[in-house]
Amino acid sequence: MNYGIVSQEQLEQIDTILSSKLIKLGVDCVIIIDMAGNIITAKDNGESKYDVYSFAALAAGNFATVDAMAKLVGEAEFSLLFHKGQESNIHFSKIDDELLLISMFGKDISLGFLRLNVVEAIEQIRKVWEASNG
Amino acid sequence: MVQVKIVYYGPGRCGKTTNLEYVNRKFRDQIQSEMVSLKTHGDRTLFFDFLPFDMGQIKGYDIKIQLYTVPGQVKYNATRKLVLKGVDGVVFVADAMEKQREKNIRSLNQLHENLQAYKESIFKLPLVIQYNKVDLKDHGVPILPTAVLRKDLNSRLKVPDFEASAITGYNVAATLKKIISSTVVSIQKKLL
Numbered sequence: 001m002n003y004g005i006v007s008q009e010q011l012e013q014i015d016t017i018l019s020s021k022l023i024k025l026g027v028d029c030v031i032i033i034d035m036a037g038n039i040i041t042a043k044d045n046g047e048s049k050y051d052v053y054s055f056a057a058l059a060a061g062n063f064a065t066v067d068a069m070a071k072l073v074g075e076a077e078f079s080l081l082f083h084k085g086q087e088s089n090i091h092f093s094k095i096d097d098e099l100l101l102i103s104m105f106g107k108d109i110s111l112g113f114l115r116l117n118v119v120e121a122i123e124q125i126r127k128v129w130e131a132s133n134g
Numbered sequence: 135m136v137q138v139k140i141v142y143y144g145p146g147r148c149g150k151t152t153n154l155e156y157v158n159r160k161f162r163d164q165i166q167s168e169m170v171s172l173k174t175h176g177d178r179t180l181f182f183d184f185l186p187f188d189m190g191q192i193k194g195y196d197i198k199i200q201l202y203t204v205p206g207q208v209k210y211n212a213t214r215k216l217v218l219k220g221v222d223g224v225v226f227v228a229d230a231m232e233k234q235r236e237k238n239i240r241s242l243n244q245l246h247e248n249l250q251a252y253k254e255s256i257f258k259l260p261l262v263i264q265y266n267k268v269d270l271k272d273h274g275v276p277i278l279p280t281a282v283l284r285k286d287l288n289s290r291l292k293v294p295d296f297e298a299s300a301i302t303g304y305n306v307a308a309t310l311k312k313i314i315s316s317t318v319v320s321i322q323k324k325l326l
Contacts (some may be wrong), residue, residue, distance in 0.1 A: 035219055038200075038220065053200070065181075065216065097299075
């Protein structure tokens with residue numbers, strides 16, 4: 001945990017952003033994790049029953065693997081990842097070098113619309129983050 | 135809430151996964167989630183095993199312990215390194231079998247290098263060494279005396295160490311308790 005300590009106030013601000021930008025849109029579950037697989041915060045629509053801790057560990061591993069592959073082909077990073085299923089989809093997006101935003105959503109939401117909202121959410125979260133972490 | 139990442143590290147087939155499997159069985163009642171294992175068809179760890187559990191509160195903080203293993207096979211160092219990211223404490227599992235002597239030393243050296251890549255030091259990070267498979271002595275398999283293992287692996291580090299048998303569970307919990315307590319103490323120092 002080398003990004004410092006998150007204040008309760010910051011967490012609440014981030015939760016509000018996640019709720020208003022993503023959960024309201026119909027996203028089942030949103031998680032912010034660090035690259036070591038720790039959960040910073042998780043929000044859901046009240047119905048999803050994911051094991052978010054295992055999910056975070058796997059997601060961090062997954063993202064780290066793809067990051068290592070990016071370096072192998074000469075890319076600085078692949079900042080976005082998307083897994084598509086029959087009923088549900090997972091979208092990963094980097095907030096900064098330490099944080100990752102993961103959205104799980106069903107087939108009712110279009111990927112484009114989700115991405116648009118993810119970008120806006122990330123911008124707002126960055127601001128909250130920078131305000132106290134310099 | 136404080137999340138504590140503890141990684142079991144060691145050469146291939148030394149018993150890292152077996153340690154976690156024992157913990158998962160023995161403390162099933164206290165563990166809410168399933169153990170996650172990413173392994174090959176041959177049951178070798180491909181990426182990591184993951185076992186999270188709650189420790190209750192210490193000084194008002196909810197403590198969540200996350201146990202990980204690394205893949206032990208030599209060729210997987212890239213993934214081993216990834217698992218070490220953000221590690222708070224390490225259990226080095228050594229294989230007490232005589233023929234594994236070199237591999238233990240090589241693996242410990244690599245741990246040292248891999249930690250340096252994250253600007254961590256093996257001399258500063260909470261570390262516990264476990265000499266696993268001591269039960270094999272009773273089955274006529276030549277194993278190294280603990281004094282030799284200690285001289286090989288722990289003469290400079292001077293960290294807490296245990297003889298153990300992950301398969302029977304001997305000292306698995308003792309190892310875990312020791313690494314949790316040293317890690318929590320070290321995190322407390324950072325937080326306060």
